[in-house]
Amino acid sequence: MTLPAQRSFSVSQITGLIKDLLEQTLPNVTVEGEISNFRPSSAGHCYFSLKDEAALLSAVMFRGRLVSLSFQLADGMKVKATGNISVYPKRGNYQLICESLEQSGEGEILAMLEKRKQKLAAMGLFEPSRKKPLPLFPSRVAVVTSPTGAAIRDILRVLSRRNAGLNLVILPAPVQGEGAGELIARRIRTANEFAMAEVIILSRGGGSLEDLLPFSEEAVVMAIADSRIPVISAVGHEIDFTLADFAADVRAPTPSAAAEMVSASRLELARSLGTIRESLREALLGRLERLRLRLAQFTPEGLERHLRFFLQPTLLRVDDARQELAGGLDALLVERRHRLQLLSEAVQAASPLAILSRGYAVVVAERTGKALLSPAGVHTEDLLRIRLHRGGLRAAVKEKQA
Secondary structure: OOOOOOOOOOHHHHHHHHHHHHHHHHHOHHHHHHEEEEEEEEOOOOOEEEEHHHEEEEEEEEEEOOOOOOOOOOOOEEEEEEEEEEOOOOOOEEEEEEHHHEEEOHHHHHHHHHHHHHHHHHHHOOHHHOOOOOOOOOOEEEEOOOOOOHHHHHHHHHHHHOOOOOOEEEOOOOOOOOOHHHHHHHHHHHHHHHHOOOEEEEEEEOOOOOOHHHHHHHHHHHHHHHOOOOEEEOOOOOOOOOOOHOOOOOOOOOOHHHHHHHHOHHHHHHHHHHHHHHHHHHHHHHHHHHHHHOOOOOOOOHHHHHHHHHHHHHHHHHHHHHHHHHHHHHHHHHHHHHHHHHHHHHHHOOHHHHHHOOOEEEEEEEOOOOOOOOOOOOOOOOOOEEHHHHHHEEEEEEOOOO
């Protein structure tokens, strides 16, 4: 482009020249950077900046192009923007008019996830045989999610509407960013270690592929696979998938759907109980009618006769057993009485008193209190106590004989 050969330009002229220069030089460029200062307008357009470590570029995407996006724009998102560089004369600034946007690095992320998925699948972590059934009416549910996110609000709203008595345990964890996956895995293991719930819901709202990466980390998948408690994966929207979805026992399309899975509606419960009650009533009435028909075949006299026929053999066996038991007890008493008499006689025969009755005596030295078996240790004039069969004597030693 050749500039006019004049020395002075108006603001409009120089701005127009710059505008023509940029639009002709950069008619279709792709710029990669991080979105910042994102500002949607009431007209449906969105304004934002693309930045890197050293520079900032203003950008705009009009409503007609925004409808083709498959993701929501947000600050911090890395994108590749394709469009034209133009100048807005009234403000004197240049900007990128975006014709299309794609998330930066999404292809590399998908390739990495596919490789990781194949590795974990080869370990058998996604096998259907590993899936555990959900309890029908759990009383305690643990939710691993951000305590300030939209997901927990959706879950609380559904649970309060369907079953207010459910005990909910919230295990707070970041759901995106560095270190989030490790903490999510730790929360799942904590819930198992302390048996905190009967079901675990792993949840977060929608987001970009990069935002959902923590739920595809190996640590999270391993924690889900090792969990003794059934795990429901409710990550993102219905179209979003993470590796946690493949390892979980059940995948819910949204956090609200996960809440519905673990909470029984009062109306549904009442309807089910009504059906069960009616079935039981019909079954009982049917059985009573059959019993009534059977009983109608018998008169009171006939029933009494049948009862006697039924009880008579048993009563005879009881009488025989009673007589046999009484006879056995009598014989046992006679035998035990005879043994007792023999033992008494043996004790009497071995008694020292019985020996004394035959003329023997027990001599005890009064000084030592010991029974004497020989004169050794006894001195003249020592006092002795003599035990006879009846009564005793106290004597003094006058003479010792060897």
